[in-house]
Amino acid sequence: SAVISQKPSRDICQRGTSLTIQCQVDSQVTMMFWYRQQPGQSLTLIATANQGSEATYESGFVIDKFPISRPNLTFSTLTVSNMSPEDSSIYLCSGAAGSNTGELFFGEGSRLTVL
Amino acid sequence: AQSVAQPEDQVNVAEGNPLTVKCTYSVSGNPYLFWYVQYPNRGLQFLLKYITGDNLVKGSYGFEAEFNKSQTSFHLKKPSALVSDSALYFCAVRDGGSYIPTFGRGTSLIVHP
Numbered sequence: 021s022a023v024i025s026q027k028p029s030r031d032i033c034q035r036g037t038s039l040t041i042q043c044q045v046d047s048q049v050t051m052m053f054w055y056r057q058q059p060g061q062s063l064t065l066i067a068t069a070n071q072g073s074e075a076t077y078e079s080g081f082v083i084d085k086f087p088i089s090r091p092n093l094t095f096s097t098l099t100v101s102n103m104s105p106e107d108s109s110i111y112l113c114s115g116a117a118g119s120n121t122g123e124l125f126f127g128e129g130s131r132l133t134v135l
Numbered sequence: 136a137q138s139v140a141q142p143e144d145q146v147n148v149a150e151g152n153p154l155t156v157k158c159t160y161s162v163s164g165n166p167y168l169f170w171y172v173q174y175p176n177r178g179l180q181f182l183l184k185y186i187t188g189d190n191l192v193k194g195s196y197g198f199e200a201e202f203n204k205s206q207t208s209f210h211l212k213k214p215s216a217l218v219s220d221s222a223l224y225f226c227a228v229r230d231g232g233s234y235i236p237t238f239g240r241g242t243s244l245i246v247h248p
Contacts, residue, residue: 024178051234062225062240063179112178116234123169124236126178 022047026113026127033103033134040099041130043113048093051116053124054086058109066111069096103134137162139228141239148216149247156211156242158226168209169227169236170200179225185209196220216246 023046033039043052052069067075067088075088090096100107113127138161148154160166167186171179183194190202200211211224223243227236 026178053235063238065235068235114179123171123181123184124179125181126171128178129176131176 022049022115022117022125024113024115024125024127026130028130029128030131031133033132035104035134037103038099038101039103039132040097041111041113043096043098043127045094045115049115049117050093052090052096053114053116054088054096054098055112055114056109057112057129063112066098069098100132103132105134108132108134137166137228137230137233137237139226139237139239141224141226141242143242144240145243145245147245147247150218151215154213154216154220154244154246156224156226156244158209158211158239159207160209160226160228161207162228162230164230164232166207166209167229167231167236168200168202169229170194170198170209170211171225171227171238172196173223173225173241175222182211182224216244218246218248220244221246 025044027042054066055063057063065078066081067077069075069088069090071090087099110129110131112129114124116124140159169184170182173179182198183192185192185202193199198213223241225241226239229236
C-alpha cells in the first residue's frame with residue numbers, strides 16, 4: 021500500500037492566520053481526500069482533491085475557507101484560512117489506488133490548535 | 136444513501152479474553168465494508184474489508200470480522216485481546232457505486248492487563 025506523508029504534524033496558530041498542510045504520496049493515486057477529525061468525533065470529509073481542477077467540496081465546506089490544490093497524482097495541499105478556535109482539529113489526508121473495492125490509506129494527520 | 140452505526144463509544148475487555156466491536160450499516164446497493172484502527176496521535180490504518188465472498192474475513196493483527204447480510208452487521212472480533220490492541224476503531228461502508236466511504240463515530244477499545 022502507498023505511504024502518505026503529511027506536514028506539519030502539529031502546529032499552534034493564532035486566530036485570523038492561515039496554514040497550509042502538505043500531503044505527499046509515495047506512488048500515484050487516483051483519488052485523494054481531505055478529512056477533519058474533531059476531538060472525540062469521527063471523520064468528516066472536507067473535499068475530494070481533483071488533479072488539475074477545482075476540488076469537490078462536501079456540504080458545509082467552501083473553497084474560500086479550505087482551498088485545496090492537487091497539481092499532480094502524488095501531491096496535494098489543504099489551506100485552513102482565517103482560522104478560529106473552532107478550526108482546532110486533526111486534518112487527515114487520504115488516498116485510494118483507484119479500484120472502488122480498495123481501502124483508503126491515511127497520512128499521520130496534522131493536529132492544529134488555534135488560539 | 137449510506138450510513139454506519141457503532142453503538143458503543145467504548146468497549147472494555149481483559150487481556151486474553153475475546154473482544155467484539157459492533158458495527159451495523161445501511162446502503163442502497165451492495166455494501167463494501169471496512170475496519171480501520173487509529174492509535175493515539177496516528178492516522179488511520181486499514182485492518183480488513185469485505186467486498187464479496189466468504190462472510191468471515193481475516194485481517195491484520197489477528198482481527199477478523201463477520202459479514203451478516205440479514206442483520207446488516209459487520210462486527211469486528213479477535214479471539215484473544217492484547218493490551219496493545221487498545222485504540223480507536225472505525226467501521227466504514229461504501230456502496231458499490233461510490234469511492235467515498237462513510238465512517239462510524241468510532242469505538243474506543245480498552246484492553247486491561
